[in-house]
Amino acid sequence: MTSVLPRPVAATEPVARPRHYVMCRPEHFEVRYAINPWMRPGEPVDRERAVAQWEALRQTYVDLGHRVDLIDPVPGLPDMVYAANGATVVDGVVLCARFRHPERAPEAAAHRAFFAAAGYPVVEPRFVNEGEGDLLVVGDVVLAGYGFRTDPRAHAEVAAVFEREVVPLELVDPRYYHLDTAVAVLDDATIAWLPAAFSPAAQEELRARFPDAVVASPADAAVLGLxxxxxxxxxxxxxxxxxxxxxxxxxxxxxxxxxxSELLKGGGGPKCCTLEVRS
Structure with a gap:
């Protein structure tokens, strides 16, 4: 029997490393209010299908060798499946979220309790931030979206808590209401993005920092490809x-x-469902 050895990875090729994620099963998922342009309360949602799609995502991470912990879903909080919005974790420190809309506000307490029970130091924010929805870590820098959800005053809090440079980026298209709908972090030095989602100043900033970024088409961004x-x-x-x-x-x-596709009805994709724990 002939054995086939894995092809060596060239030094210039992207390299995977194991990650630690937190997810929340969409047991209570529905679209009963509209707080972003994707949400249409009259449109039916197939919860069973949503759970199956979410489970396939979770299994994908496991198959890739990543750790996935689960936060318990809370009845009455249909958007809790979008776990990335509940906190930001850098160097083992948890900065909790503070949601702009009252419909999601109780999610913050659930995430705070989850991380506190797991022994993480937890910091309560003064200003609105929606976790990794608007705070994306790229190497030693935190890209910080604002314009629709996160309060720009939260950026100084983020810099103080994590002791990292924070780069404010203004979002201008309501379809891309969180930074993680317009930017995908590919590795510690590379992003993919949709320039039209940003103000001219933010576009200039991102082009200067990431000249080799992958530019997504409007069609791919419109299915939340980023x-x-x-x-x-x-x-x-x-x-x-x-x-x-x-x-x-x-x-x-x-x-x-x-x-x-079912979870897209609430305005979320893979990243929205996935909170990374950086220890």
Whole structure:
């Protein structure tokens, strides 16, 4: 029997590293209010299908060798499946979220209790921030979105808590109401993004910092293709974002398509469902 050895990874190729994620099963998922342009309360939601799609996403992470912990869903909080919005974790320190909309406000307490019970130091914010929805870690820098949800005054809090440079970026298209719908962090030095989602000043900032960024097409962004999760090599993204998947493949990344079409009805994709714990 002939054995086939894995192909060596070239020094210039993207390299995966194990990640630690927190997710929340969508047992109570529904669209009963509208706080972003994707949400249409009259549109039916197939919860059973949403759970199956979410489970496929969770299994994808496990199959890729990542750790996935689960936070218990709370009845009456249908958006809790979008776990990335509940906190930001850097160097083992948890900065809790403070939600702009009252419909989601109780989620913050659930995340605070979860991380406190797990022994993490937890910091309560003064100003509105919506976790990794608007705070994306790229290497030693935190990209910080504002314009629709997170209060710009929260950026100084983020810098003080994590002792990292924070780069404010203004979002201007309501369809991309969180930073993680317009930027995907691919590794510690590379992003994919949609320039039109940002103000001219923010576009200039991102082009200067990431001249080799992957630019997504409007069509791929419109299916939340940029709401993706990367381990440095494998990029888990919506299956409908075929053009972005091809562009990532050309750059040496391995796209891993998943179908989260039911959860898209609430305005979320893979990244919204995935909070990274950086210890």
């Amino acid at each position: 709401n993706a999760v990367s381990d440095g090599r494998h990029v888990v993204l919506p299956a409908q974002a075929t053009g972005l998947a091809a562009a990532l493949r050309e750059r040496g990344y391995e796209p891993v398509p998943v179908d989260l």
